[in-house]
Amino acid sequence: MGKGRSILHRGLQYVVPLLALLFWVIIIYNPHFLEQLLKALFPNAVEHLYERRPLALLFVDHLLMVSISCLLATLIGVLLGIFLTRGAGKDFLPLFRNVTSLLQTFPPVAVLVLVAPFLGFGVEPTILALFLFSILPILNNTISGIRSVPPPIIDASLGMGMTPAQLLMRVELPVAARVISAGIRTAMVINIGTATIGAVVGAGGFGVIIIAGLVRNNSAFIFSGAIVTALMALIANWFFLQLEKSFYSPRERHEN
């Protein structure tokens, strides 16, 4: 019984994301499939498929914005997290926590509007906004991941003659890897959704369809923009979860 359930459970874990992936590939390669679907859902709409820019190109815009901002945030967040858990950096920990929390309270649209005059319209201000919003989860998870390494493990590692750098690379980061990667995943998923507002300053991406739908009062556009964004977030989340599973998990300790 228990075993049967766990097989079903594990099966579903793969079935849903794989179906989503399949659906995703089909609509990106052949938008007319999506068009048929939208026609069935919104029979009264004038237009169903946004055709000014192909879906595949909007996807590339979206992916670039999200991955560049996440990559930068990961680099800065993890390095900052490492610095703030070292001897010298510990004093700055409360300061940086406050600053990053404060960043999180800014509405993304406000950030866009504020930085657009300096960085111009387009991709750059969007990447900056997304970057600022990704730092908090990545930094927080890096700090709590490194801090979750039990003190005896650090004591034993140093007592065996590891240098501080070896302690970081061979003990702290591997033990914290899963928590850190969960932070990156959270940031990524939030960013995929938030990146749609980039369309406001002309950054492209799936937000373009949604904005067009709002301007022309076309529900089919809004819906299709939302669904492709959501699917992308779902697939990215699943992909990162698979990656995380290859890292050591502190929870495994309690399983036996």
Add this chain to the structure above:
Amino acid sequence: MIEFKNVTKIFPESERPAVDNLNFKAESGELCVLIGPSGCGKTTTLRMVNRMAEATSGQILVNGEDIRSYAKEQLRRSIGYVIQSVGLLPHLQVNENISLVPKLLGWEKKRRNQRADELLTMVGLNPAEYREKYAHELSGGEAQRVGVARALAAKPKLLLMDEPFGAVDPLRRETLQKEFLELQHTLGISVLFVTHDLDEAIRLADKIVLMSYGKIVQSDRPEQLLAHPANEFVRQFIGADRALKRLGCFKISDHLKKSYVLQHSELGKNGTIGHKGTRPLWVVDRRNQLVGLIDSQSNNGAMIDFPTEYRQLNVQHTLKEALSRMLGMGISAVPVVDAQLQLIGEVRLSDIEKINQSGIDL
């Protein structure tokens, strides 16, 4: 060999020194136990040897060389380190954990794995079964065995152990202690060992260093410490049963006497033999294994059966264990057997009395 010369440690936040002008020496090959109430500075003393804590003043020599003449990391790699919570790295397999120091020293993978297998066997774990396990798959006792193996990996001459068996349940603790002692004798390494458990100290130590408030109160061989406590503090610390505890320092092998034996087949029909002597007679079967005893004082001179634990006393046990068995059965001697459970002699109450009469301060 370890030597402390006027070593003092003052932690930044505290006024009182954690370790106060410490002077002592442990010879090479010796197992030296640091003991005392919590907060007496024993762990700090231990941690100063591999510079996990830096002495504020004074000098510590390991094998005649100042520990500060090496880089910290280099020093630590040459000294084994075992702590109570083991501290196995959770994301590495058992063999990778054991290979940590060899890896830091740059050994090749093949040599590291070979050494890991060798050590697993040495600490009583089957390499084929254990080498690929993770820490969370091990019991407390198994984890600590791996911890000891890891500390021995790069063949250190000195081992630092901070309450290594403290988290293991009492039954397994005793087994671990015995096996560790054998291992230490075979390898001939020096050990500095911290504990707050006096029984453990008596069982393991060649030398006990008793500390209080950062100072050494008394340092001596266990049987001397128990026989001649230096002051009231020592007396209280070792307890009123010190005469009894002291018996734990003496091995049966040094007090084995010839025994009087009777073949089981020689017994009369009613199980008696008309034995009138005051000494018990051991009854054995054809393979020289114990069957029972005949004591003129009890059971009307008929044979008394032995409970199992009375048939298993061997030369590795202590006089304390022998005395306990005598008291248990109300007899004045107990039989001693070899590994095949064949009778090889006895221990007598009169010899035990002599030990405590000759030189124990009242």
